[in-house]
Amino acid sequence: MDEEQPPGIVLTEAQKKKRRERSIAIAIALGILVVLFFAVTLVKGPAVLNRPL
Amino acid sequence: MSIVDNHSLALPPRISEAGVGDYIALLKPRVMSLVVFTALVGLMIAPGHVHPVLAITSILCIAVGAGASGALNMWYDADIDALMSRTSNRPVPTGRVTPQEALTFGLILSFFSVVTLGILVNWVAGALLAFTIFFYAVVYTMWLKRWTAQNIVIGGAAGALPPVVAWAAATGSLSVEPILLFLIIFFWTPPHFWALALFRSGDYARAGVPMLPVVAGPDATRLQILLYTIVLVAVAASPWALGYFDAVYGVSSLVLGGWMLMLAINVYRRREGAPALRAARQLFGFSLVYLFALFAILLLEVVVAAVLAQFG
Structure with a gap:
């Protein structure tokens, strides 16, 4: 068991940079969604989610 | 152990190098700009007052819905996009984004755009947006485009619906x-x-x-x-x-x-x-x-x- 473990997947710097960019974009999109729901709740009141189909 | 396991072990893991710009390209921004503009007009000429927050929400959802159908179109059409000079540099045919990534991206945005419009604005608009995405991605892209010379005549209905969705968002009716x-x-x-x-x-x-x-x-x-x-x-x-x-x-x-x-x-x-x-x-x-x-x-x-x- 003293054999060294294989390093697994090692990301290149370019891959890390792209992943970071994608993560930030997802965070911004989710942030916008949260702000949108919050703003509409302020506009329409808490009954925004209690509506007839 | 099954053959599938051996096969999956044999494949090297694919690490995505797709940038944010590639995902924006999947949304077909130029088409989206025309969709946003026509939807804005539909919203503005509708009778009555629409709160600015609801107006922005509606336009945003319609824009994201249009982008989602663009991503689904690029997922399905990657094979023919690769053969045309106008489209060969798109993210899927060049391999910058995998077909699975484009499909997942399109489906997630479709879901969120429709549900957000339905919950925050009204379900008439939400249902119309869902129909628009379905018509473009399934009826036009998967069926008409490769089947008939009338593809863009009938498929054009999808591109014509955004002002109708926006009107419905403003009024709740047609x-x-x-x-x-x-x-x-x-x-x-x-x-x-x-x-x-x-x-x-x-x-x-x-x-x-x-x-x-x-x-x-x-x-x-x-x-x-x-x-x-x-x-x-x-x-x-x-x-x-x-x-x-x-x-x-x-x-x-x-x-x-x-x-x-x-x-x-x-x-x-x-x-x-x-x-x-x-x-x-x-x-x-x-x-x-x-x-x-x-x-x-x-x-x-x-x-x-x-x-x-x-x-x-």
Whole structure:
């Protein structure tokens, strides 16, 4: 068991940079969604989610 | 252990190098800009007051829904996109984004755009947006595009729906005015895309897409462009003739329509060589200006009326 473990997947710097960019974009999109729901709740009141189909 | 396990072990893991720009490209931003503009007009001409937050929410959801259908289109059409010079640099055919990533991206955005519009604005608009995405991604992309030369005629309905969705977002119902806007975009689509297809027919033939110039030939396409343009000019003037929009719109639509018709006649008459290609390019370019100008006049009238009401 003293054999060294294989390093697994090692990301290149370019891959890390792209992943970071994608993560930030997802965070911004989710942030916008949260702000949108919050703003509409302020506009329409808490009954925004209690509506007839 | 099964063969599948061995197979999956044999494949090297794929690490995505797709950037944010590649995902934005999946949304077809240029198409999205026209969708946003026509939807904005649909929202603004609707009767009654729409709260700015709800207006922004509606336009955002419609834009994201349009982008989602663009991503689904690029997922499904990657094989033919790779064969056409206009589309070969898209993220999926170049391998920057995998088909699975494009599909997942399109489905997630479709879901969130429809549900957000439904919950925050109203479900008539949400259902119409869902129908628009379905029509573009399934009816047009998966069915009509590779099957019939009428692909962009029927499929054009998807591109014509955004102002209807926006009107529904503002009013919770439908009326004659958004249907007239729908008809204008619907009859604008064939001359616009067939003009493009006239100078890109080699691309479509190589990809096996049965666009009208490939299937029926350029002369039959020129005749169809002319006929559809005549109908378009009449349909674009009809909201004025029926008394829904005023004379400023009516006269503008006739002037712009006359110009569009002149270019369509030019396409019909010039059938050989460079002049024929130039005529098709001119019509394609002007058709974009035509639609933008027509909707801009409607928007301008609403803004002017609001300003006059405020200060008059």
